[in-house]
Structure formats: C-alpha cells, structure tokens
Amino acid sequence: MTNEEKDKKKTVTIVIDGTPYEVEKDDMTYVELVTLADPEYPQHPETTYSVTYKRGQGNKPEGTLSPGGTVKIKNGMVFNVSRTGQA
Numbered sequence: 887m888t889n890e891e892k893d894k895k896k897t898v899t900i901v902i903d904g905t906p907y908e909v910e911k912d913d914m915t916y917v918e919l920v921t922l923a924d925p926e927y928p929q930h931p932e933t934t935y936s937v938t939y940k941r942g943q944g945n946k947p948e949g950t951l952s953p954g955g956t957v958k959i960k961n962g963m964v965f966n967v968s969r970t971g972q973a
Contacts, residue, residue, distance in 0.1 A: 898961035913956050923967035936968045 897908050902923050911918075920927045920935045927933065937951040943960045951957050 898959055898963075900959060900961075900963045900965060902965045902967055909959060911959055914959050916951050916953050916955050919951065919957075919965055920967055923965075924969070934970045936970050937965060939963055939965045 896912070897910050899906050899908055900914075901907070902919065907922055916935075916937055917927070919937055924933075924935070927935075934953070938949070939951065939957060940948045941960065941963050942948065943958045949957075
C-alpha cells in the first residue's frame with residue numbers, strides 16, 4: 887500500500903463504553919458496533935443490545951441505533967452498548 891493509499895483511508899476515533907476504537911469507516915452498522923463492544927456477539931446473535939450514541943453528525947447528534955440500522959460515524963462519537971437480553 888502506498889502512502890497515497892494510506893492517506894485516502896480516513897480513520898476516526900470513536901468511544902464505545904469508555905474504550906476508544908480507531909475505525910476506517912464512514913458508516914457503521916448495529917452489528918459492527920455491538921461486535922466491537924462484545925466480540926462474542928457473532929456467536930450469539932440471539933442476544934439483544936441497546937445502542938445509543940451522542941456527538942453524532944448533522945441534525946441528529948444523539949440517538950438510538952436499532953438492529954439492522956446504520957449510523958454515520960464522526961470523530962469523537964460516543965456509543966453506549968448495553969446487553970438487554972435475548973430476543
């Protein structure tokens with residue numbers, strides 16, 4: 887990978903449950919965020935989580951991300967991912 891290619895990949899820092907993560911994405915899905923918070927999630931997709939965020943982009947800087955949903959990522963966004971039970 888050339889330096890030019892590296893420069894094109896935008897990395898931002900997001901915080902999930904107090905832990906910073908560097909990501910190279912403009913958008914992230916519910917599954918991607920939950921998997922960062924709980925690496926066991928892919929083996930237990932029946933478990934449900936509440937995903938809330940703040941410091942987001944545009945007209946909706948705060949909100950809730952539902953299963954199947956996607957959110958635009960912004961540097962410094964803060965996510966709270968809480969296990970809510972089994973579906």
